[in-house]
Amino acid sequence: MTANRDFMLILPLLDPAAMEHLIPLATTIAHSRGGLVLVLGVVEVSEDQPLNASVTAVQHMRETLLQHVAYCDTSVQTMVRVARSLHAGLTETVRETEADLLMLGWSHEAFSSERLFGAPFEQLIASPPCDLAIVKQEPRQPRRILLPTSGGPSLWLCGELASALAETSGGSITLLSVTDPRHPLAPDSREHLRELQTLPTVAEWVERRGSALPAIQQEATFHDAVVIGATGRANHDGHTIGPLAEALLDTPRGTVIVTCRKLTASEQQAIAHFEAVRDRSARVDRWFAENTFNADEFADLQRLVMLKQQQGLTISLALPALNEAETIGPLIATLKRALLDDVPLLDEIVVIDSRSTDATREIAAALGVPVAIHQDILPQYGAFSGKGEALWKSLHVTRGDIIVWIDTDIHNVHPRFVYGLIGPLLNDSRIQFTKGFYRRPIKNGAQIMETGGGRVTELTARPLFNLFYPELSGFIQPLAGEYAGRRAVLERQPFFTGYGVETGLLIDLLHDIGLEGMAQVDL
Structure with a gap:
């Protein structure tokens, strides 16, 4: 985000039924930053068809988008993108608009029980073009929102989204700090925690020592919503966003927001190095077996x-x-x-x-x-x-x-x-x-x-x-x-x-x- 430009949040139309709840949340986040919401419709055109064959579909998508934003203020705008794939349409729009946050609505009905995410989600999680929020929102407004943290890189983004969710639903935030004596928080994480405690929507502060996974799972049972940062990246292990975030998303009830922060250049280099080492190790193992x-x-x-x-x-x-x-x-x-x-x-x-x-x-x-x-x-x-x-x-x-x-x-x-x-x-x-x-x-x-x-x-x-x-x-x-x-x-x-x-x-x-x-x- 540059100093001369408004904050931009992109909300693609994936599940029309979810837009009723997602647009107010997106608008609250954008207002807190003095920015805009771009409700995006992506019209996919197969490789064997010319892009201009989608004129009718684009017109229909435009009408659908206008219906969803009919009663929104001018901070909510619409756009239709023609692309060969949903992933391409999203990443191209993020790049052209220099968007700051991409919000994706998710529901159990949209995906099979065998696979938590589809290919576009997995690609975006693996390499987010900007900060990313995956939202599973229940029709019932959450009253108690859990914001757990053990000092991860998405701490501030999670706090911002939890605060917006509390504002739109009239709820309050429980800030759960999980610390491991073997891995003390970095100074910047401690500073962010102190800032989060001052938010007007934070009603309770809970501290736990030890492993984050059981502490968060236990506390989540007493809350209507959880906002958590992803702890994995697609293709790095068996979990796309980390085992805890996946387990929370996969539960039948409750609102869940999972954030994935855009990687810095140094982080991208570190992951590229990790993948190179992993691929090299697999190459050596395969060579040893075959040769x-x-x-x-x-x-x-x-x-x-x-x-x-x-x-x-x-x-x-x-x-x-x-x-x-x-x-x-x-x-x-x-x-x-x-x-x-x-x-x-x-x-x-x-x-x-x-x-x-x-x-x-x-x-x-x-x-x-x-x-x-x-x-x-x-x-x-x-x-x-x-x-x-x-x-x-x-x-x-x-x-x-x-x-x-x-x-x-x-x-x-x-x-x-x-x-x-x-x-x-x-x-x-x-x-x-x-x-x-x-x-x-x-x-x-x-x-x-x-x-x-x-x-x-x-x-x-x-x-x-x-x-x-x-x-x-x-x-x-x-x-x-x-x-x-x-x-x-x-x-x-x-x-x-x-x-x-x-x-x-x-x-x-x-x-x-x-x-x-x-x-x-x-x-």
Whole structure:
């Protein structure tokens, strides 16, 4: 509301029978602000009809509106709006007139028992174009009006409407203040309460401590009307305006006014942030359910070979290694026999060594596997420490359309560590990258415990992902060294040196292919 303009209240014609009681209430509110009431009729025209086809309906609506305001003073005006929907007609009129309050009449007869509100109401409650009041008014004038508050944002608006209702009905207001010691009232709410106590229509002041819901429900039974602020927003939970307000509206007797204040810009931003977090959480949950696989799903190696051949793909297994003489021999022997010699799922196995000082390279070569030293690959770009350097340069010395990487320090390797990562890529063309996870044992002296490893992941990596990249929070072991991807995608990614390659790849892939392009596999 601006200083140079009268207060504007819009009262749409929704239920003709209710207008007899709504117009006096609306007029009283407008008079208290020195403003106007606009009684609005919305003529809906379907999308398959031109708007000018509604001329007759508009004329009829205009006559109906004039009948309702025939004995009103000049502060009550009428308007007919042609629109594709009731919601569009209301919001357009609010915007054009810069209205301050939209009053909607509500009755049990207007809606089904299964649904308290229809779509236009729910849309308006979710995002009010201005302050909103939903009024269920009984023919009998209320004598005792309950104005409950626990310091919510609609306190002053509720007080204004309760005062207007008391003035039109000759009733009085009981001001019910419910306070929770754990959540004291804000200073501005306390100031508003003090101002409300001075209203001439306030006859009684009641204080309750504890939960608002039971206190208000109990006190409402001794009153003819209740004016209350909405405690929910449409689509945020199961209740459109909050459970208490809905319960009061749904009672068969009594006048009820529910207010919804127009959100400020900061409040809209907060709700948008909440919805984004909620939607992101749902997206991660859905991804976790749909894109988490088990290696056993892909144990049929002949089927994987068939899928590979049908798609004309080649697959390379690259093994980064540094001083892994203890484990690399059994690892290569197991994987080569199962996935290259017996079943041609792999087209090549290549060891990418980082100048091991033990017998790592000699063991690999003796098993017939090519060995490349990563410091000697693409020497014009220099050589850097870390696994990321070996992975990036392995793209240069392998030829597969799909690249699989697994760590070479695994003591109990199984072919599933490889075919589990390959399976989703062959089964679903949408998946571009797969990452493994598995139970991580920990050695405590001479005892090996089945679980307890991966403490860096649980104490550092996952909390940081949850905080800064929550879309990646569904990855069980984001630092696991077993993963696979399509060459076309991997060649677009930067590979971090040092210890950052696993973290960096996940973040960059998220930006490149999105969460849905990635999957994880229980190995």
